[in-house]
Amino acid sequence: MGKGRIEAFSDGVIAIIITIMVLELEVPHSVDIHALLPLLPVFLSYVLSFVMIGIYWNNHHHMFHAVHHVRGGVLWANLHLLFWMSLTPFTTAWMGENHIESVPVALYGFVLMMSGIAYYILARALIALEGRDSPLAIAFGHDRKGRISVVIYAAAIGLAFVSPWIAIACYVAVALIWLVPDKRVERVLLSAHAQGDTAGPHGPSG
Amino acid sequence: MGKGRIEAFSDGVIAIIITIMVLELEVPHSVDIHALLPLLPVFLSYVLSFVMIGIYWNNHHHMFHAVHHVRGGVLWANLHLLFWMSLTPFTTAWMGENHIESVPVALYGFVLMMSGIAYYILARALIALEGRDSPLAIAFGHDRKGRISVVIYAAAIGLAFVSPWIAIACYVAVALIWLVPDKRVERVLLSAHAQGDTAGPHGPSG
Amino acid sequence: MGKGRIEAFSDGVIAIIITIMVLELEVPHSVDIHALLPLLPVFLSYVLSFVMIGIYWNNHHHMFHAVHHVRGGVLWANLHLLFWMSLTPFTTAWMGENHIESVPVALYGFVLMMSGIAYYILARALIALEGRDSPLAIAFGHDRKGRISVVIYAAAIGLAFVSPWIAIACYVAVALIWLVPDKRVERVLLSAHAQGDTAGPHGPSG
Amino acid sequence: MGKGRIEAFSDGVIAIIITIMVLELEVPHSVDIHALLPLLPVFLSYVLSFVMIGIYWNNHHHMFHAVHHVRGGVLWANLHLLFWMSLTPFTTAWMGENHIESVPVALYGFVLMMSGIAYYILARALIALEGRDSPLAIAFGHDRKGRISVVIYAAAIGLAFVSPWIAIACYVAVALIWLVPDKRVERVLLSAHAQGDTAGPHGPSG
Numbered sequence: 029m030g031k032g033r034i035e036a037f038s039d040g041v042i043a044i045i046i047t048i049m050v051l052e053l054e055v056p057h058s059v060d061i062h063a064l065l066p067l068l069p070v071f072l073s074y075v076l077s078f079v080m081i082g083i084y085w086n087n088h089h090h091m092f093h094a095v096h097h098v099r100g101g102v103l104w105a106n107l108h109l110l111f112w113m114s115l116t117p118f119t120t121a122w123m124g125e126n127h128i129e130s131v132p133v134a135l136y137g138f139v140l141m142m143s144g145i146a147y148y149i150l151a152r153a154l155i156a157l158e159g160r161d162s163p164l165a166i167a168f169g170h171d172r173k174g175r176i177s178v179v180i181y182a183a184a185i186g187l188a189f190v191s192p193w194i195a196i197a198c199y200v201a202v203a204l205i206w207l208v209p210d211k212r213v214e215r216v217l218l219s220a221h222a223q224g225d226t227a228g229p230h231g232p233s234g
Numbered sequence: 235m236g237k238g239r240i241e242a243f244s245d246g247v248i249a250i251i252i253t254i255m256v257l258e259l260e261v262p263h264s265v266d267i268h269a270l271l272p273l274l275p276v277f278l279s280y281v282l283s284f285v286m287i288g289i290y291w292n293n294h295h296h297m298f299h300a301v302h303h304v305r306g307g308v309l310w311a312n313l314h315l316l317f318w319m320s321l322t323p324f325t326t327a328w329m330g331e332n333h334i335e336s337v338p339v340a341l342y343g344f345v346l347m348m349s350g351i352a353y354y355i356l357a358r359a360l361i362a363l364e365g366r367d368s369p370l371a372i373a374f375g376h377d378r379k380g381r382i383s384v385v386i387y388a389a390a391i392g393l394a395f396v397s398p399w400i401a402i403a404c405y406v407a408v409a410l411i412w413l414v415p416d417k418r419v420e421r422v423l424l425s426a427h428a429q430g431d432t433a434g435p436h437g438p439s440g
Numbered sequence: 441m442g443k444g445r446i447e448a449f450s451d452g453v454i455a456i457i458i459t460i461m462v463l464e465l466e467v468p469h470s471v472d473i474h475a476l477l478p479l480l481p482v483f484l485s486y487v488l489s490f491v492m493i494g495i496y497w498n499n500h501h502h503m504f505h506a507v508h509h510v511r512g513g514v515l516w517a518n519l520h521l522l523f524w525m526s527l528t529p530f531t532t533a534w535m536g537e538n539h540i541e542s543v544p545v546a547l548y549g550f551v552l553m554m555s556g557i558a559y560y561i562l563a564r565a566l567i568a569l570e571g572r573d574s575p576l577a578i579a580f581g582h583d584r585k586g587r588i589s590v591v592i593y594a595a596a597i598g599l600a601f602v603s604p605w606i607a608i609a610c611y612v613a614v615a616l617i618w619l620v621p622d623k624r625v626e627r628v629l630l631s632a633h634a635q636g637d638t639a640g641p642h643g644p645s646g
Numbered sequence: 647m648g649k650g651r652i653e654a655f656s657d658g659v660i661a662i663i664i665t666i667m668v669l670e671l672e673v674p675h676s677v678d679i680h681a682l683l684p685l686l687p688v689f690l691s692y693v694l695s696f697v698m699i700g701i702y703w704n705n706h707h708h709m710f711h712a713v714h715h716v717r718g719g720v721l722w723a724n725l726h727l728l729f730w731m732s733l734t735p736f737t738t739a740w741m742g743e744n745h746i747e748s749v750p751v752a753l754y755g756f757v758l759m760m761s762g763i764a765y766y767i768l769a770r771a772l773i774a775l776e777g778r779d780s781p782l783a784i785a786f787g788h789d790r791k792g793r794i795s796v797v798i799y800a801a802a803i804g805l806a807f808v809s810p811w812i813a814i815a816c817y818v819a820v821a822l823i824w825l826v827p828d829k830r831v832e833r834v835l836l837s838a839h840a841q842g843d844t845a846g847p848h849g850p851s852g
Contacts, residue, residue: 033241033295035651040249040452043658048257050732051666055739059747078732082725089651089721103295104413107288114256114284121261129265207722239447239501246455246658254463309501310619313494320462320490327467335471445653445707452661460669515707516825519700526668526696533673541677 031098034106038088041110045117046081049074052121073124073136076199077116080140083206084113084147094164095154105153109146115139133195134188140199141181148174177202237304240312244294247316251323252287255280258327279330279342282405283322286346289412290319290353300370301360311359315352321345339401340394346405347387354380383408443510446518450500453522457529458493461486464533485536485548488611489528492552495618496525496559506576507566517565521558527551545607546600552611553593560586589614649716652724656706659728663735664699667692670739691742691754694817695734698758701824702731702765712782713772723771727764733757751813752806758817759799766792795820 053070056063088109119139123132151168158164184198259276262269294315325342332338354377361371390404465482468475531548538544560583567577596610671688674681706727737754744750769786776782802816 030299033245036242036654037245037249037291037295039651039655040246040658041253043655044250044253044662046728047659047662047666047732048253050736051257051669052261053733053736055670055736055743057743059740059744059749061749064753075729078725078729082722085655086718086721086725089655093648100292103292104288107284107291110252111281111284114253115259118256118259118261122265125261125263126265131265131267135270236505239451239504242448243451243455243497243501246452247459250456250459254459257463258467306498309498310494313490313497316458317487317490320459321465324462324465324467331467331469332471337471337473341476442711445657448654449657449661449703449707452658453665456662456665460665463669464673512704515704516700519696519703522664523693523696526665527671530668530671530673534677537673537675538677543677543679547682 031092031095034098034103035092038092038106038110039085042081042085042088042113045113046078046085049077049117049120052117052124069127070121070124073120076196076203077120079203079207080199081113081116083203084109084143087147087206091151091154091164091168094162094167095158097157098154099157102150102153102157105146105150109143109150112139112143112146116143128192128196130188130192133192134185137181137184137188137195137199140202141178141185144174144178144181148178173205177205237298237301240304240309241298244312244316245291248287248291248294248319251319252284252291255283255323255326258323258330275333276327276330279326282402282409283326285409285413286405287319287322289409290315290349293353293412297357297360297370297374300368300373301364303363304360305363308356308359308363311352311356315349315356318345318349318352322349334398334402336394336398339398340391343387343390343394343401343405346408347384347391350380350384350387354384379411383411443504443507446510446515447504450518450522451497454493454497454500454525457525458490458497461489461529461532464529464536481539482533482536485532488608488615489532491615491619492611493525493528495615496521496555499559499618503563503566503576503580506574506579507570509569510566511569514562514565514569517558517562521555521562524551524555524558528555540604540608542600542604545604546597549593549596549600549607549611552614553590553597556586556590556593560590585617589617649710649713652716652721653710656710656724656728657703660699660703660706660731663731664696664703667695667735667738670735670742687745688739688742691738694814694821695738697821697825698817699731699734701821702727702761705765705824709769709772709782709786712780712785713776715775716772717775720768720771720775723764723768727761727768730757730761730764734761746810746814748806748810751810752803755799755802755806755813755817758820759796759803762792762796762799766796791823795823 053067053074056067116139119132119136123136126132148171151171151174155162155165155168180198180202184195187198188195259273259280262273322345325338325345329338329342357374357377357380361368361374364370386404386408390401393404394401465479465486468479528551531544531551535541535544535548563580563583563586567574567580570576592610592614596607599610600607671685671692674685734757737750737757741750741754766789769789769792773780773783773786798816798820802813805816806813
């Protein structure tokens with residue numbers, strides 16, 4: 029079975045998720061520049077989620093690039109990932125509209141963590157189809173970035189109840205791991221592991 | 235006429251249907267964890283509908299995979315299916331926001347049943363084009379799963395007025411028929427029929 | 441320049457137009473079956489618009505199937521068509537929520553008429569590129585259906601101020617011209633023209 | 647890495663951006679023709695933004711047509727462009743609902759300017775991959791239109807505080823530069839530059 033349609037469907041769903049979040053930016057009734065100030069937390073939440081969903085799309089794109097065929101189980105593993113990602117507009121809005129409070133920030137992290145786990149399951153399902161010696165399996169490797177991301181998310185959920193801003197800092201750190209190719213940043217955050225997998229088809233937490 | 239564009243258009247519509255349902259999850263004003271409790275029925279309705287739409291996409295994908303060409307009638311049979319599916323966000327929201335009452339739950343089942351019938355009509359239109367001996371016709375076979383699904387939906391619409399929860403249980407049962415590959419579950423539910431069609435291009439009720 | 445991406449973009453926009461209309465079906469607060477009654481005009485407006493947009497997608501699909509290449513002007517003629525179609529969710533909602541009154545019904549017809557004219561312009565732009573002897577030009581022919589549709593829309597806009605229901609009947613008549621392959625219906629409505637173009641790449645009014 | 651999926655994803659996001667703007671056209675409760683009058687600024691804002699997003703899609707289409715392969719950096723440059731474009735529905739709504747006031751009109755221009763800069767960055771990233779002698783680099787050339795657009799946007803942001811209508815006139819002028827192939831219009835507005843690049847893969851400001 030070809031992979032074209034699973035890619036097209038995923039592109040459609042991810043495109044909608046990343047775009048409908050902007051509908052949460054409620055249009056102010058005032059025309060004053062100060063009317064934008066209360067929107068700032070919503071806007072920054074939108075920026076963070078846009079980057080996060082962007083990272084997922086990027087990794088999804090790379091991963092399926094290395095895939096040759098798909099089967100029933102993969103379709104469901106992919107829908108499972110899309111399900112958790114589809115909750116991001118809700119958690120983004122709840123977090124942003126409440127000016128960064130503990131429970132919404134923790135829930136935001138929970139949905140990110142579940143998306144990360146779902147990405148990992150999808151990657152495993154694809155590697156099982158492609159084979160242990162496939163380019164996909166080699167590129168995915170030990171998946172240091174993915175594992176460290178899930179650990180950071182889990183920690184952030186707890187830390188959100190100490191201070192929501194620490195949790196936010198954790199989410200930004202995960203985004204930076206995936207965005208910044210700077211070796212020193214990686215070395216600090218991923219010091220436990222020494223070898224391999226600097227680039228390729230990884231999810232933010234899978 | 236190629237099938238690429240009918241697949242792309244269907245992917246687009248289904249991607250939107252499955253994603254806009256999340257807009258029904260209204261962002262709570264409170265930041266308390268208890269503020270999520272009233273959202274639980276809406277969330278569970280969303281999960282159920284996500285799975286149902288996911289099953290349809292999956293089956294649509296499989297069915298068109300076995301199709302070689304399409305014609306005018308197929309385009310309309312496909313739009314007819316998309317029409318009934320497009321009502322799912324409405325019935326999901328009505329069911330979820332009213333904490334599982336008889337009439338909304340029955341209407342939810344009615345739309346599922348009509349989608350199932352529309353899927354069956356689409357399958358027949360495609361088989362008529364492909365021929366009785368085509369791989370599509372053979373894979374579709376007697377379509378036990380599809381027929382039993384429609385019967386369960388019809389029963390659930392009536393049973394919703396006895397107890398909406400019995401109807402919900404029926405919908406979950408249909409989802410399980412399509413999701414769980416466990417032979418025993420199938421044997422119990424589909425005991426009336428003995429032969430054929432374990433896998434392939436079936437709709438949840440067609 | 442290939443036609444793949446103009447088809448994909450049009451599919452995306454049309455898929456969104458046809459699906460977001462369902463968001464106008466506001467979820468009733470009551471669980472009574474009677475709570476659905478006030479939604480009936482909105483629902484019927486939705487059905488009519490779904491069929492209309494479906495006819496456009498169908499014809500767009502057929503027309504581009506016969507096209508070999510596109511150029512700058514075609515991209516803009518296509519965007520012009522999508523612009524008028526994108527206003528359909530607004531006119532559908534205004535018509536439906538006001539229980540079929542003159543002005544909204546006339547505006548609904550105006551947007552349909554402009555879409556029809558935009559479709560005609562797009563067809564002419566494509567024929568200019570493909571050539572007067574191309575299969576596209578031959579299939580498009582005198583475009584009886586398209587011309588008669590625009591005339592009916594124009595009449596309906598005026599008749600909406602006599603009775604909105606006569607205008608609605610006109611819109612349904614146009615839909616039937618495109619949907620029903622019955623020769624007698626066509627013969628009655630299209631008696632002025634005798635030859636040619638029974639099938640092919642026509643828009644509801646172009 | 648192929649360019650198909652980055653095109654498909656961009657088409658999806660742009661299709662959603664261009665279509666959800668129509669949701670800002672709130673359905674009036676009255677059925678009077680005068681009920682449409684207060685919607686006029688919202689409608690005209692929608693028309694302007696539809697044309698602007700249409701120009702971007704058009705140019706994106708042309709630019710990627712000349713591209714042979716993409717890499718990680720291009721994916722992010724493209725997401726950066728989509729981010730700024732995704733803010734257009736918000737700025738359009740704020741501008742339209744407040745009947746053309748200074749701050750919303752300036753913000754509208756700011757988002758257009760940032761989109762223009764993002765388009766320029768994307769073009770540079772693609773040219774770096776394709777090579778200085780590639781057809782893309784030659785077609786892009788000095789990019790007079792793109793540079794002049796960014797300058798006009800910057801000026802319009804300041805002029806919005808003199809009169810919002812002057813800023814609106816600037817936005818319309820930019821649209822005309824890209825839409826009207828009239829040489830005289832170009833000559834007046836672009837008199838500083840004498841040679842090259844009349845057509846091809848340019849963004850409204852990149």
